[in-house]
Amino acid sequence: MEDRDLATYYASGRVxxxxxxxxxPNRMLGGxxxxxxxxxxxxxxxxxxxxxxxxxxxxxxxxxLQDGDHARIRPWMTYGAIADSVDTLATLGAYKHLPRMKRxxxxxxxxxxxxxxxxxxxxxx
Numbered sequence: 001m002e003d004r005d006l007a008t009y010y011a012s013g014r015v016x017x018x019x020x021x022x023x024x025p026n027r028m029l030g031g032x033x034x035x036x037x038x039x040x041x042x043x044x045x046x047x048x049x050x051x052x053x054x055x056x057x058x059x060x061x062x063x064x065l066q067d068g069d070h071a072r073i074r075p076w077m078t079y080g081a082i083a084d085s086v087d088t089l090a091t092l093g094a095y096k097h098l099p100r101m102k103r104x105x106x107x108x109x110x111x112x113x114x115x116x117x118x119x120x121x122x123x124x125x
Contacts, residue, residue, distance in 0.1 A: 007077065008065055014058030014080060021051030030100050032102055057066040057083060073124040080115025084110055 025047035030036035061076035088110030
């Protein structure tokens with residue numbers, strides 16, 4: 001698999017997750033917080049904020065990839081890696097408050113995104 005393909009999958013996944021968080025916050029976060037019935041208006045609001053962020057980061061990366069301009073691709077990969085790194089730090093900060101059966105998976109998701117983004121930003125100089 002080429003780096004451009006991996007970057008496209010990374011960006012597309014970010015758009016998909018972002019749109020799902022934006023459109024279906026109860027379904028996306030219900031399992032994390034212990035059930036959809038525990039969702040509050042503020043949690044829906046926060047899920048949508050994160051969803052918009054991820055959708056924009058992914059869309060920007062996809063647009064830069066389509067243009068093929070490496071100078072435009074690298075910043076978008078950097079932004080995604082930073083967002084995933086901060087998500088990982090936030091997960092660590094809330095770790096003991098997250099559902100026991102989900103928190104390790106959530107931490108792995110953040111680390112995987114940060115690692116993939118960090119790898120990809122080095123491939124588009």
